[in-house]
Amino acid sequence: MSLATKMNRPLPFTPLPGLVFRLRLKDLCWLLSFIAIVLVLFLWSASSGSYHLSMAQVWQVLLAPDAQPDRLVRVVWEFRLPRILAAMLCGAALAIAGVMLQSITRNALASPGLIGVEAGASVTLLFCVILMPGLVPIFWLPVSAMLGGFLVAGLIYLLSSARGYSPVRLILVGVGITSMLSALSEMLITYGDIDLVESALMWLGGSLHQVSWGQVEVMAWWLLLAGVPALLSFRQLNLLRLGDKVALSRGVDNRKVIPLLLLISVALTASAVATAGTLTFVGLMAPHMARRFCGDRHGVLIPLAGLLGALLVLLGDTLGRTLLAPLQLPAGLVIVLVGAPWFIVLMHRSRHGGAN
Amino acid sequence: MAERVLSAPAEAGAALWPRRLLGLALLLLLLALMAGLHLSLGASSLEAGSLWQALVDYNPQDAGQNIIREIRQPRLVVALVVGAALAVAGVLMQAVSNNPLADPGLLGINSGAAFFVVGGLLMLPGSQHGWLPLYAFAGAAFAALLVLLLSGRQQSPERLVLAGVAVTALFAAMTAILLIVDQQGLDKLRHWLTGAIGASDLKKLAWVWPWLLAGLVLTALLARSLNAHHLGDRAAASLGVNVGLLKLASLALVIVLSGSVVAVAGPIGFVGLVVPHMARLLVRSDYRWLLPYALVLGAVLLVSADLAARIVVRPYEINTGIITALVGAPVFIALVIGRMR
Numbered sequence: 001m002s003l004a005t006k007m008n009r010p011l012p013f014t015p016l017p018g019l020v021f022r023l024r025l026k027d028l029c030w031l032l033s034f035i036a037i038v039l040v041l042f043l044w045s046a047s048s049g050s051y052h053l054s055m056a057q058v059w060q061v062l063l064a065p066d067a068q069p070d071r072l073v074r075v076v077w078e079f080r081l082p083r084i085l086a087a088m089l090c091g092a093a094l095a096i097a098g099v100m101l102q103s104i105t106r107n108a109l110a111s112p113g114l115i116g117v118e119a120g121a122s123v124t125l126l127f128c129v130i131l132m133p134g135l136v137p138i139f140w141l142p143v144s145a146m147l148g149g150f151l152v153a154g155l156i157y158l159l160s161s162a163r164g165y166s167p168v169r170l171i172l173v174g175v176g177i178t179s180m181l182s183a184l185s186e187m188l189i190t191y192g193d194i195d196l197v198e199s200a201l202m203w204l205g206g207s208l209h210q211v212s213w214g215q216v217e218v219m220a221w222w223l224l225l226a227g228v229p230a231l232l233s234f235r236q237l238n239l240l241r242l243g244d245k246v247a248l249s250r251g252v253d254n255r256k257v258i259p260l261l262l263l264i265s266v267a268l269t270a271s272a273v274a275t276a277g278t279l280t281f282v283g284l285m286a287p288h289m290a291r292r293f294c295g296d297r298h299g300v301l302i303p304l305a306g307l308l309g310a311l312l313v314l315l316g317d318t319l320g321r322t323l324l325a326p327l328q329l330p331a332g333l334v335i336v337l338v339g340a341p342w343f344i345v346l347m348h349r350s351r352h353g354g355a356n
Numbered sequence: 357m358a359e360r361v362l363s364a365p366a367e368a369g370a371a372l373w374p375r376r377l378l379g380l381a382l383l384l385l386l387l388a389l390m391a392g393l394h395l396s397l398g399a400s401s402l403e404a405g406s407l408w409q410a411l412v413d414y415n416p417q418d419a420g421q422n423i424i425r426e427i428r429q430p431r432l433v434v435a436l437v438v439g440a441a442l443a444v445a446g447v448l449m450q451a452v453s454n455n456p457l458a459d460p461g462l463l464g465i466n467s468g469a470a471f472f473v474v475g476g477l478l479m480l481p482g483s484q485h486g487w488l489p490l491y492a493f494a495g496a497a498f499a500a501l502l503v504l505l506l507s508g509r510q511q512s513p514e515r516l517v518l519a520g521v522a523v524t525a526l527f528a529a530m531t532a533i534l535l536i537v538d539q540q541g542l543d544k545l546r547h548w549l550t551g552a553i554g555a556s557d558l559k560k561l562a563w564v565w566p567w568l569l570a571g572l573v574l575t576a577l578l579a580r581s582l583n584a585h586h587l588g589d590r591a592a593a594s595l596g597v598n599v600g601l602l603k604l605a606s607l608a609l610v611i612v613l614s615g616s617v618v619a620v621a622g623p624i625g626f627v628g629l630v631v632p633h634m635a636r637l638l639v640r641s642d643y644r645w646l647l648p649y650a651l652v653l654g655a656v657l658l659v660s661a662d663l664a665a666r667i668v669v670r671p672y673e674i675n676t677g678i679i680t681a682l683v684g685a686p687v688f689i690a691l692v693i694g695r696m697r
Contacts, residue, residue, distance in 0.1 A: 107514065179462070327536075336530075343522075
């Protein structure tokens, strides 16, 4: 048997009696190598910045903080780690939400930004920051943004299923509502006090410079609460990808499953937006990058896309704070700038990228 | 219904002439009415008498007449031209792409032009203002190319719209980076970036009017070919229309029309989406009538939007582009819910 077929053969894997996963060696290799890449990037990101450290120093500070000078420990643990972790968690959440949305709508260009969560969250936040500064304490701002995101996503789902749900309608109603809300937020940006607007714009561009350990903790819980169900629904996603009828014939009722899956992806997106602002392109690009390695098998696609999303946001954030230092570019903008041209070429080339 | 089907097409066309002309005249009357309101209402409202005097027998000493001639009249002219150009661009796009959801704003062409204009202004501060339309054309062409690349060969409406959204996000992000790097630029440009019409824009109109005029005239020449194209690519080819050339020419015209508009007033969305549908309700899809109807309706819509922008939160102003988005997006959603499967 050649190596290639051996790598592609599904191997049964039984973590608990009665629960069988089939894993391919190839997928395992890709997962492990991306974990390694993320770890290296993590060390590099923690070592670079205005106070430069070597990667070995960072490693020692992380493993044994007590033996190192106080100053180093503070730089790494207080300033850099929360930011890095938040970037990775948000990226993973957005990428997983993107995978789910693209499979539900069977459209290669669907992304979490289109279901209105980002627009709803940004408008809510702008209202709180510009019109009523001080009304909502800073700690609660992400929560209010998340509420706004959920509200708008619910509205879009109701509107698009008013005359029977269809994926095309969901996407296009999302585009309409998003552009209406962005007109509202532009109004706030244009007429607000310029200082408040500047800080709001930084947040809207997707920036992570004010992340605290508390936010990281909250984000981790959300990723766990919504990400695990997402991973467990890989079979349903595999079937939905093939069409509603095929899914129904294999016992997956799209009318019952899709609202649940949408809720999961909205929760993932809303938590990420509340932590890091709008990172529009991550949810669009990471799933496509992951698909090049493992195709449409969602059991592997979801964790792999999560890793790639973490990688993208971490890279974007680190480049954003080091390239033009002391000026900080928001991570979301860097990602768009680096990723979009590549994405356009990719979409042009791909044969199976079309909507069916 | 039966009579209309039985009568010969030429006869039906002849019978429609007076009705179509009457409709156009009524629309022009509506436009005149809106223009009058536009001139007289605002932060300080003026009476019809002083409006008439300002137009016929202008007295520069009178403050009210001065406002009309110096501030509101230039703004009215800009709104008229911008609305008409955007509406015609929308008709062209929807006709050629066979897509009821096409619009220069939604498909990213406006934001591409806006990015190039901002980049040109910030990077090459000494450049001549006459170059601005050329920056805008380059940006619009670049954005159109990207959207075509992204949407691929299957021209399904949702894929085209999503490609437009992605391209818009790309250019918006690049504009945002430019403005973060140059903070003073942000303060200067943030009004223009949401689509604003102001009195000073008459000067900018002077740079683009030859382009706009040429674009509109050439579009009028395309009306017959567009009618043939409406029957389908093959039917058009059999009627002697070079379909590839028609598509290319329409794309170039859309780029020139919407690029000029962006250079004058910033990215104003949704006019190109809404107006063709309104016009089609009135005259079905005979492009010889659709184009003039859309031209006038576009002007009416933008003048009314500009009027609303000035009087909703008197004495402050909202940007016109924001009003058109707030009005146009619900129309878009209604189209999606009503028309799509």
